[in-house]
Amino acid sequence: MKQAFAHWLRQLESRIVDRQDSTSALVLVEATLPILLLMFLLQWLGIRDESVRALYRPSLLNFSLWAQGAFIAWLMLMGVIAWHRRRDTEAMPVLVQLTAVPAMLGVVLLSLAHGLKDTPMSMVLLAQFVFARALFSLYQLRWAFSLSLLAVLVVEVCMFQGWLPYAPMLSAPVYMGGDLHPWWALWVRVVFSSATLPLSGILFFLAATLASHRRALETLVRTDMLTGLANRREFMTRLERESHRQARSSRPLSVVLFDVDHFKRVNDTWGHPVGDEVLTKVGEILRSSTREQVDTAARYGGEEFVLLLPETDLSGAQHVAEKISARLREHAFVANGQTFTVTQSVGIAQVVEGDTGWALKVADRNLYQAKRDGRDRIVASVAFAEGLTHA
Incomplete structure (x- = not known):
């Protein structure tokens, strides 16, 4: 049950995010029908009692039930149409309008008929608008919103002029300033709960x-999309943070630069997809060879990678680099039925006094060396300000 609910939530999220017309229309129908069926059943059951029947205007009672029934049947x-076309990804503007306009305008008219100011129908209307806006763009809802607003304005003007009573479907408003009629007390609780709980949930x-x-x-x-490692921007952010920490604590910190040897030859010989495979493998080796939440492995640019190793001195950084280089050297790549291997050159620098900028330059010089x-x-060398000391 829990897994089924989680699956339904994931589906709902994908439909809200993807905004595919057919599935959005389907979800709007699924969100609208329960409250409409509830309102229809409440009225249909209630009017079987003579005292409840007297609460509604006789001239509109049967018409309202038929109208609600037709509204429900249309949705x-x-x-059904949206369900059959749920896997179609093309735009369906006609389906959107034939669903959204009746769904929103119908709820607006039903709310106005019961009275917006002293009933929970305002919550029903708000829930409907929130659902619709989550599923469709404002452009798609332009007619639904415009016609709904027009309906509210027309009814308000008619009531102000005395041409139309408040809550025209009822013989008297739900709330008259005293205790609610027992039917209205039940009706208000049911409608309020059916509107607020889904609204809160959505x-x-x-x-x-x-x-x-x-x-x-x-x-x-x-993140670098190809390798899944941090990108250069994220690496520089973490480098600056670690530089302040190293300057305060004087704890060891090392920077390691990797460059895949003859990478252009790989692309020229085997093609760029194979080159991407090589870079992805390098990223995988770097990620699995470093400490999660401590070290930072990043793609520095092109075929160049970098490691930031806190609490690691020069010998420790060399050990990590040797392990990574050995794993890459031993891996056999396959392309067009042939195998090949790649190697990498490595430059390492240990940071001194928090000067990570200089350490990065030293590591780069060591890489080219x-x-x-x-x-x-x-x-590898310690990044002393006066020069390089190779280890």
């Missing part, structure tokens, strides 16, 4: 959905 028809659900997608967007901004020395090797 069911739209729901508001909390929308807030949770927004928070989830905000976190996903924040992760997207910080490793390339000049023949590639597939590691050059």
Whole structure:
């Protein structure tokens, strides 16, 4: 049961986020029909009692039931059409309008007929508007909103001029300033609960959905899409933070730069998709070879990667780099039925007095020294301000 509910929530979230016309129309029908059926059944059952029947205007009683029945039947028809077309991804403006306009305008008219000012119908109307806005764009709802607003204005003007009574479907308003009629006391509780509980649920659900997608967007901004590592911007942010920490504590901190050797040759020989596979594998090795929530592995640019290793001195950083290089060297890539291997050159620098900017430059110089020395090797030094000391 719990899994089924979670699955339904995920489906609802995807329909709200994706805003596919057919599924959005289907969800709007699913959200509207329960309250409409409840209102219809309450009135149909209530008027079987003579004292309750007297609460409604005789001239509109049967008409309102027939109108509500036709309204429900129409939305069911739209729901069936939307269900059959739920896998179609193309725009369906006609289906949207034939669903949204009746769904919203019908609830508005039903609310006006019962009275908006002293009944929970205002909550029903608000819930309907929130559901509709979550599922459709404002442009798609322009006719539904415009006609609904026009209906409210026309009724208000007619009531102000005395041409139409307040709550025209009722013989007297629900609330007359004293105790509610027993039927209205029950009716108000049922309608209020049926409106506020779903409305509260959808508001909390929308807030949770927004928070989830905000976190996903924040992760997207910080992450390299190909490798899943931090991107250069995120690395520089963490580098600055660690520089302040290292300057205060004088604890060891190292920076490691990796560059895949002859990467252009890989792309030229095997193609860019294989090159991407190589970069993805490097990212996987870096991620699995470092400490989660402590170290930072990032794609620095192109085929260049970087590690930020807090609480790690030069020898510790060399050990990590050797392990990573060995794993990459031993991995066999397959392309067009042939295998090949790749290596990487590494430059390492240990930070001194929080000067991570200088350490990064030293690591970069060591990296190019490793390339000049023949590639597939590691050059490391402490980033003293006066020069380089190779280990």
